[in-house]
Amino acid sequence: MTQATIPSQTEDWLQLDRQLCFALYSTSLAMTKIYKPILGELGLTYPQYLVMLVLWETESLTVSELGARLSLDSGTLTPLLKRLEAAGLVDRLRDTEDERRVLVSLTDAGRSLRASATGIPEKMLCATQCSIEEIQFLTARLHALRSTLESARSDD
Secondary structure, three states: OOHHHOOOOOOOOOOHHHOHHHHHHHHHHHHHHHHHHHHHOOOOOHHHHHHHHHHHHHOEEEHHHHHHHHOOOHHHHHHHHHHHHHOOOEEEEEOOOOOOOEEEEEOHHHHHHHHHHOOHHHHHHHHHOOOHHHHHHHHHHHHHHHHHHHHHHHOO
């Protein structure tokens, strides 16, 4: 930090509403609450929706690749995938070339569900009352922030 960016010692920087972490956390909770009824119509939870978004992009990938994409460990991801499999949306199969790897792929029902989900981004855009440009800016800025934080963590 340069001298110009150091907060004044007279300001209380330990106030909850001054914390970036709380702003991100509470905003995430608010977003999830908006998603809940929308995704409920599709029979999905928010984490399941994130899995489906990745699979709609790629069709098939390993559990570890999916976990890396979503920043989830296999302990969190496995029960989620089991529920999606029980719902008939995904298949999980051992890789014939390497039995340690589990491949996750969409079923026909999983592919078909995509058509029902196409209106979700527009509903969320309306809920945020942001323009598309604002959403793109916020998304890009948050991706950059995450990258910076991940780099800072790896420097420890």
